[in-house]
Amino acid sequence: METRAAFDEVWGHSSGTAARAEFETLARWIAETPAAELHRRQHAAEAAFRQLGITFAVYGEDEAAERIIPFDIVPRIFSASEWRKLERGLEQRVTAINAFLADMYGPRHILRDGVIPADLLLANPQLRPQVAGVRPPHGVYAHICGIDMVRVGADEFYVLEDNARTPSGVSYMLENREAMIRLCPELFELFAVEPVDHYTDLLLSTLQSVTPRAGTEPVCVLLTPGHFNSAFYEHSFLADAMGIELVEAADLEVDDDIVWMRTIQGRVRVDVIYRRIDDEFIDPLLFRPDSMLGVPGLMAAYLAGNVTLANAPGTGIADDKAIYSYMPEIVKYYTGSDAMLPNVQTFRCREPEALRYTLDRLETLVVKLVDGSGGYGMLVGPTASAAEIERFRAALVAEPHRYIAQPTLALSTVPTLTEAGIAPRHVDFRPFCLTGAQGVKIVPGGLTRVALREGSLVVNSSQGGGTKDSLILSDSPRRRQAPVGALRYAG
């Protein structure tokens, strides 16, 4: 990876001599806005985030230790044509994910046809045999997917990870945009930027479209574990923007396989639940009996077809890291065409040859637990200590099936405001894809996460990463409106 410098989204590989053609304007904006002014605006944005309580709780610390995720004022920009390609690829991918889930919890043709080893799926801890044979309303399983992407060159985007359970971060996409419009309005005069603020409208219509009861106005709710959850801000933000109730388990009760919420006027029947609680916790009767977060009987109501759960229980099988390496085959199998968005090359350590390859090159690879997340349980070879590498070597030998390995990618960089001025920092990107009864919809935007430490490739917020606004440029540049008088005399 060290043979060439990382690709910079603005400068390309030219390391600062000339911006890529589409981004000259942004380069000029960065050059012409004094760093002190950028710092001032950035602090104003972060102060506003703190005041609004856009925070995430850090587990194990008290409430006073709530943190805001650092925000970077220099946006990341996609050209219209870049986005069009991504959008088509994403649509293809989430279509395949839903087809795969329908097949796995249905006839399982893909196993019969030998596309994926059966044991990988049947022994997978994410498989929920409890929902086998249950077709969710309108056949949609993964209503909300966050697809993590990285970029290494002008036309080289890779999918790093699929998130098909309860992906978070979309509130940052929306709040970051608000902050940018307030603090850097001139950027939106320089560029015609595609709007993102209709995301919550789309999310609501997606949820409404999959109601199990035709003919009545669907009652949708958002189910949260409560305000101690690290993503609670997002839960309340989304419920608020959609105008639906934000419920906790105690607000729901199941009677005769029908879900009700307790209101000041009595019970109201619930049709669609956007749940932000993991499978294991949603119903103590069917899953973890020790969970206080869940609603007893919820799964029975789901199995009876009386309520829609978004995302459906069992979607974890589609974003499992061990399954991920087969996504190109999965996409091809269900859509009939090659995957438009490639995977990062992945070595499945359960395969002896891949394990040998991995063990030989630990110091150049990234090794991940197949069921890990949030940057935990991960080895970044090039920056790891010798002791860490040896610890992973032992773990890999003992339980190879729990790991995958990937080459260390030269993630693209984006100019970022640092103490020492503007400097390149590595980024990734998570767009959010909605699937309802009427197909896939993707708002032009997403969450760009940025590794704030120099050279670091770790962008997780729990590991000190920050976020940026992601601007998708429109194809038809907004034309400045001529003054009314000029129009009148124009002809």
Added chain:
Amino acid sequence: MLARTAASLYWLGRYVERAEFTARLIEATMRLDLLSARPAGTGAWESALAVAAAEDGFWLTGSTIEPEAVTAYLALDGANPNSIRSCLDAARSNAKSVRTALTREAWEAINRAWLGLRDRRAAGGAAATLALAERLRAEARGFEGALHRMLRNEASAFVRLGAAVERADNTARLIDVKYHLLLPESEQVGGPIDRDQWTTILHTVSAVTAYRWLYRDGLKPGLVVDLLVLRAEMPRSIAASSEEIVALLGALGRRLGRQGEADRMARLRHATIGRATVNGIIAGGLHEFLQAFIAENSRLDAAIAHQFRFLA
């Protein structure tokens, strides 16, 4: 609206009101102690603890009664469930869990007040304490302002209902304790200490000027009781709080299409207060009247919780 949401909003209203009242109480006690004709001393601080129902808790801290220790206990002590800090913690926690029912402005007012107190460890001297109390009152005003700009829907009604129930309780407790604890046996009614103490009560509820407007007379205990118990145009009076509770329950009932036991109790109480006179109250015993009111208020609180299914 979810029953849990309604309960959180109601308690949000109560806690913000309680935090503000405690700030006013500290400020007024400090005035009494520092500015009165003769130093009021420990008696003033003892009665402040009594009004806040914090005597036993303070005694357990092992501190002696002096301005800084009492102020710290009433304002900042996390072990005191009714300290300003505890109230703001509870208010913010309630506000956070029902953010979807509040406007941004209302949430920000709570969060700002909470942030302002979060890192405060010591009460500081008199000047710092007065500044702190002033800031908290400003935050409470900001919250009230935000509340009045919210939709006139169930959400704002529940917050205001909680505030009114709490206010009725606070005012009753304030009059009761000050009236009976502060006047030393040897003092003449109408003497300087007595006058200072009645002024303190009026200060606590921001009613000094109101008193002068309404009565154009020197301080007379009977008139103070009239003002704080019976005058509905005085926002913190028992009569005004009772009236507001009736109105808010009525508004909720109209929106929800039903009424219940809480409405009946509130209306009955309001009618009783409407018929009462100062002379009648004092003849029957002011203390007995206030104790009965406080007990009644607590039953009303329980009826509200039941009527709106606060308890799952």
